[in-house]
Amino acid sequence: MWSIIIPTYNRLPILQKCLQAMEAQDFTEPYEIVVVDDGSTDGTVEFLQSHTTEFPHVRLFQQNHEGAAIARNTGIDVSQGETIVFIDSDLVVTPVFLSSHAKALAGSDRAFTYGRVINTSNFENPTSEPIKITDLSNAFFATGNVAIAKHWLIEAGKFDTSFRQYGWEDLELGVRLKNLGLKLIKCPDAVGYHWHPAFTIEQLPRLVDVEAQRGRMGVVFYQKHPTWEVKMMIQMTWIHVVLWGVLSLGGLLNERSLRPLLSWLINQGKPQLALEVARIFLNWYNVKGVYAAYREAVLIKGQ
Template sequence: MTEKPLPFVSVIVPVLNGMPTVQALLEGLRSQDYPADRWELIVVDNGSTDGTWEVLQQESEINSRMRVLHEQRKGPSAARNAGIEASRGEILAFIDSDCIPGPSWLRELVSAFEDRTVWAAGGLLKSAAPTTLTEAFAARQEILNQEDFFKERPYKPPFLLTANFAVRRAVFKRVGFFDETLRVGEDADFCWRILDAGGKLALVRKALVAHRHRSNLRSFARQMFLYGVGSATTFARHRELIGRSAWVDVTSYRCWIKALMKALLYPLIRRDPYLRREGMLELVRYSCFIAGRFVGSVRNKVVCI
């Protein structure tokens, strides 16, 4: 009996000014144990000005399965959509340019689709070894915990981050592409459209990638603010699926109060240099996230604070 061949997979990577991380990503992709003739790599540059485009061009000259595209429409959703349109795969896998996949990442992620009821799947994101205090804090706090996002909450159904994600090609015909008006929260929006259409999501714990967190306080604060805006925006769009017309997240305010106390007390009572600053970083995290939710609520005329 002839064994059924593995599905052909298109790996799609959106990138913008990815010089600090893209080489490690490409090396990780070169090391995949998925059969070389059963997948292709599509990297979509979104207007890099730091030399990323040149590096990608050089890599594509020596990697026959790799294609590099340039997408003028701004945003990760536009870049991913351009990759989808150019792809040939039965399964489309997505990974971000600041991630490094383990050697069995693609094989493990694709294995979820042996279950024909699964429409999309996601793997885990582990923190890369931190090189700055901000990265160490994000790693300690598990900012991008895929298992946590996959849990259903009172104000949100489960979803999966597109930094480690795969979906059947046919799904895009059912629910549409990624929403290019969203700069953050597009992964939740896409997954909730899948659920609204009766589809099923799966979490693959063996599909591992290492993720490099924001390296400085300014970029981390902006990320948390945008997460807040995206949280309110996706809530506004999917209130019927969520089953709520408004949401006041008491937990976030409790965390903010706790962070404020730590920011005031830890510099006085802690000796460890990291712990002395942990409260301040937590205060930045929750202050920016809550502020983003207020802004998102005003923009979308909804109460999600």
């Protein structure tokens, strides 16, 4: 038995496409789709409860809005499979997704497989998106598209529920899995298309807030694993201070000063390029956020 664990929060339209793709798998082994609703208010629960015949593999579980780490742990606890697959609820996979993971994982218990994730803003036909250089990832363990034996997750202690905001809970678990001696097997044939709406100016306040959250959770990550590798991952080094400080002109290039350029790029039909430009100041905010959170943590520790 395989268990596909999908935490979700207010993503009903794309979740439907996600589940339809998971139901259409060319896979001979039994599998279940464990959907953990994290307190959605968009009718997700009601929809799934009224469409059980359309999604026969789905088992629905509900919790209050407590974050992805707790939702994934809930999924692990209630899952019936010996092998766990984590995907996000905005991922649309191909029919050979599960069989590709199974083929790559066969005979390799002390390992896990990591599939390919291709970002797209094409809601109508997400799987038509070509792979781009920005889709490449060096992450060791990321829950967007990964398959692993359940007993390793339990032995590692599952996800740390102190990660209550955006970011790092999967990579932190990855450090513990690496310490157990697990190896990463890349599985490019297990393709998932990660849908997100095309970038707009209206998204900027949320993106700025996400970087602040990512900075705070990065410090939680570093406090658990105070290594140079983690410092590099969370951008808490002089290298990142210099890099993003210079590129953003010390913060002079920000969401206000670059707004005309970003709007022009979006109007020219280049929202992805606009987002890449915005990442200059978003990364600067992240660097500042992680150092601010670290100073606060040191101050609290010293009291």
